[in-house]
Amino acid sequence: MKLDPKRYAEMTRNATPHSPVLKDCLWAFFVGGAICLLGECLRQFWLQWYDTELAGTLTSISLIFLSAAATAAGWYQKLGAKAGAGTLVPITGFANSVVSPAVEFKAEGWVTGVGAKIFIIAGPVIAFGTLASWVWGILYWVSTKF
Amino acid sequence: MQFFWAFVVGGAICVIGQLLIDYTALTPARILTGYVVAGVVLSALGLYQPLADFAGAGASVPLLGFGHLLAQGVQKAVEAIGLPGIFTGGLTAAAGGIAASLVFAVLAALVGKSRDQN
Amino acid sequence: MAMPVRSGDTLIFSTPPVVRAWACAGGKKEAEGPLAVEFDLLFSDTSFGCGKWEKAESLLQQKCVARCLTKAGLDPDQVDLAFGGDLQAQCTASNYTMRWLGAPYAGLYGACSTMAEGLALAACFAAAGFARQALAFTSSHFCAAERQFRTPLDYGGKRTTTAQWTATAAGACILSPGGGQAGVPVTSVTFGRVQDYEVHDINNMGAAMMPAAVSTLCHHFADTATRPADYDAIFTGDLGRVGSGLLHDQMRREGLPLENHLDCGCLLYDVDTQQVQAGGSGAGCSAAVLCAHVLPRLMDGRWRRVLFLSTGALMSQTTYLQGESIPGIAHAVELAAPDTVPAKKEA
Known part of the structure; x- marks a missing residue:
């Protein structure tokens, strides 16, 4: 065959249709913005009774609940197929990445399916986020000694 | 005004994620992980708190805010209890979100079922 | 019967075996596609009410194979040999289909090439007279493939422009030695x-x-x-x-x-x-x-x-x-x- 892998990689690159970047970004902006706006509404609601920190936590919990409900109803997937990063990046996307494997792997059992696979997507986020905060903790502790 | 900036800043953070998806070979899982780690770094550099004050949920709802939460938690715990705080601070601050995800996920598994995408 | 000829990588049948009967089955998205009217069987409930996608794929295969045998006028025990496979790990959809059918079975894994692979092998066996009724079949199921290879079905993600959609579909053929047989x-x-x-x-x-x-x-x-x-x-x-x-x-x-x-x-x-x-x-x-x-x-x-x-x-x-x-x-x-x-x- 008159083809070498390097040349083929170039051919493949040229043959790959471009993503409709502008359309993708508009979807991401409006859906992601709307989720954050909803978050702000919830935050102002909780701020009526609680301090900033607790209101923040309650906002996250509220959004996670809504995302879980939308995921179980099959709506989050449909929105995510269009909104891309708009549904991925907010905390609702994190919740979707925990809820969807739980629902999906129910067929393999509550312990070996739901329990074992619940962090199959979100696991790295928690693992590396925690690791990064641990590193920052050490640096911060060292800085307090001077 | 706070509502407007929450929308714009939150949307803009999502657009950056979308550009990473469209222009790089990064998979969504890697982008999420990168966002959380970036949130920790930005928070540690003292850059994220001003954004959070300005945009409210626009900064705290995207996963960068999750990293900010972890970093702030560690910092507070180190101030309160010293070195052991590097282990307890992050997840303590994030506990609400993580526990809610787990609980609602299992409840969703109880009532929901896997469905075809068509 | 004249012997087949081997030329390079190609086997040329001097007395070509024939595809005597065939059937295909599809799901909902396939029913909305341009080939819908040409399908034998279409199912809007792609889970077949069983709640397990792997089992659903096997049921899709079984319905397709059953229709193919009906069209060929064959009972399951008249199948001399079956070649089949699918995309599931260890080809389980096909294994469970063959547990139901009961005919001698050689399992194949050729990923998306399985239909041509099975058809080619069945043709060889039929041409050589090793099988009077050789079955070739395969299937794929969108949901079974997604949960095995990609992400949970309820995960919200955008597909890249080069991604392809796994069909929920099955096909089956019966091959027999040539020389007079219609097909x-x-x-x-x-x-x-x-x-x-x-x-x-x-x-x-x-x-x-x-x-x-x-x-x-x-x-x-x-x-x-x-x-x-x-x-x-x-x-x-x-x-x-x-x-x-x-x-x-x-x-x-x-x-x-x-x-x-x-x-x-x-x-x-x-x-x-x-x-x-x-x-x-x-x-x-x-x-x-x-x-x-x-x-x-x-x-x-x-x-x-x-x-x-x-x-x-x-x-x-x-x-x-x-x-x-x-x-x-x-x-x-x-x-x-x-x-x-x-x-x-x-x-």
Whole structure:
């Protein structure tokens, strides 16, 4: 065959249709913005009774609940197929990445399916986020000694 | 005004994620992980708190805010209890979100079922 | 019976075995596609009410195989040998189908190339007289494939432009020795060689499999001293839009431009409106297009000579994560109109 892998990689690159970047970004902006706006509404609601920190936590919990409900109803997937990063990046996307494997792997059992696979997507986020905060903790502790 | 900036800043953070998806070979899982780690770094550099004050949920709802939460938690715990705080601070601050995800996920598994995408 | 001839990688049958009966089954998205009217069976509930996608795929196969046997007028115990496979780990959908059918069974894994692989092997066994009734079947199920290879079905994610949509579809054929039997003759088969041009993108299977299609096509044309224009149509299984474009470029470079090429992944769905990105894929895709679209046109003489290729990507989730590139394979089956059928213009 008159083809070498390097040349083929170039051919493949040229043959790959471009993503409709502008359309993708508009979807991401409006859906992601709307989720954050909803978050702000919830935050102002909780701020009526609680301090900033607790209101923040309650906002996250509220959004996670809504995302879980939308995921179980099959709506989050449909929105995510269009909104891309708009549904991925907010905390609702994190919740979707925990809820969807739980629902999906129910067929393999509550312990070996739901329990074992619940962090199959979100696991790295928690693992590396925690690791990064641990590193920052050490640096911060060292800085307090001077 | 706070509502407007929450929308714009939150949307803009999502657009950056979308550009990473469209222009790089990064998979969504890697982008999420990168966002959380970036949130920790930005928070540690003292850059994220001003954004959070300005945009409210626009900064705290995207996963960068999750990293900010972890970093702030560690910092507070180190101030309160010293070195052991590097282990307890992050997840303590994030506990609400993580526990809610787990609980609602299992409840969703109880009532929901896997469905075809068509 | 005259002996088959081996020419290069191609087996040429002097007394061609025939595809005596065939059937195909599809799901909801397939029912909304352009080939819907040509399917034997369509199911809007792709879970078959069982709540397990792996089992649902096996049920889809079983209904398809049962319909094929009915059309052939066969009881399950009259099947001498079955060749089949699917995309599930350890080919379980097919294993459970064969537990139900009970006939002797040789399991295949050829990824999306399984239909041509099974058809070619069944043709060889029928031609040699080792099987009077040889069954070849395969399937794929969107949901079973997604949860095994990609993400949970309720996970909200955007597909890349090169991604392909795994068909929820099955196809089955019964082959018998030729010489008098009615059916679509299999005149030659070319088993492919594994090709790897270092494509690593699991969302661009068309590009990963294209070199395998070129390799098998070139071997087939050389072995049979034919050119693309000698065929009424040349089908590839599941290269999709991206892979098909690359195939045309490369075949032109090989001096064998394809003017009459059709890709099963672009036929099964309306690629512009059904949101399947670059097209369909999955073992069931080329199987369904073969049984719904290709075989009927040969049987009634609308086409006289067709080359049918299925292409498969031979990686696993594990090798992909370990950074291995994606090897591809393609098998070709040459089909003809029955001698007794006069040529007919396509309506």
